[in-house]
Amino acid sequence: MGKGEYLGEFEQLVMLALVRLGKVGYGMTVRRELEATSGRSVSIGAVYATLDRLEAKGYLSSSVGDPEPVRGGRGRRTFTMEPDGLVALARSRAVLDKMWDGVRLSDLDVS
């Protein structure tokens, strides 16, 4: 029973970005979505490494599309969530929710 059973912190964020993006999920948009929504800066290498790992686990799949008729229009590798990935994501959320249940931020005295 090694690691790999639970989604890491960044893995969760990457998957959520993908869910939010819907059809247009590929490396660069995942990065932008992540930076925009979470407010943290993200290196492109981190995104692809995580995407690759999640794909290897069967949590998502990718396919390379045709080039776009624009400058730099290299074929994009778009990613799609797989059922297992959705389940893993939902489970991560559920565990966190359970742990937060009954804990109030006011108890935490955060200023």
Next chain:
Amino acid sequence: MGKGEYLGEFEQLVMLALVRLGKVGYGMTVRRELEATSGRSVSIGAVYATLDRLEAKGYLSSSVGDPEPVRGGRGRRTFTMEPDGLVALARSRAVLDKMWDGVRLSDLDVS
């Protein structure tokens, strides 16, 4: 800007367990709380390694108490959340909430 700026997945759970436990937070109770609430099995080494790391970051502090007059009553090392830890925890939650915002589980088709 290295890693260590954001709480890992397990770090979040350990801190939450500590918050939930209040006064009686030490290695073994953190483990039990984690197993009971999150439903996942947790090795004791994982707990202490994480607790140590969080203490090193200043997110929590520990002190060894007097032995209890019970069998195995070794002095316990109890942990307390530090303000920085509470802030980090709240921030992790906020980011995740933002990313989940607008995403419905029904969209995810989780059976």
Next chain:
DNA sequence: GAAAGTTTCTACAAACTAGAAGTAATAGGC
């Protein structure tokens, strides 16, 4: 050939995990 948008590669640091070993107390048999 310069520029833009994208992916791949390389390499290292941090986080996670497991379990054995060590420590310190009481309990119970003799």
Next chain:
DNA sequence: GCCTATTACTTCTAGTTTGTAGAAACTTTC
């Protein structure tokens, strides 16, 4: 009263997985 078993807890060791960054390569238009 002492030995050894048992219980509760912490420390240590060592390996795997995740997370991070940025340079390099690719592919297309300008």
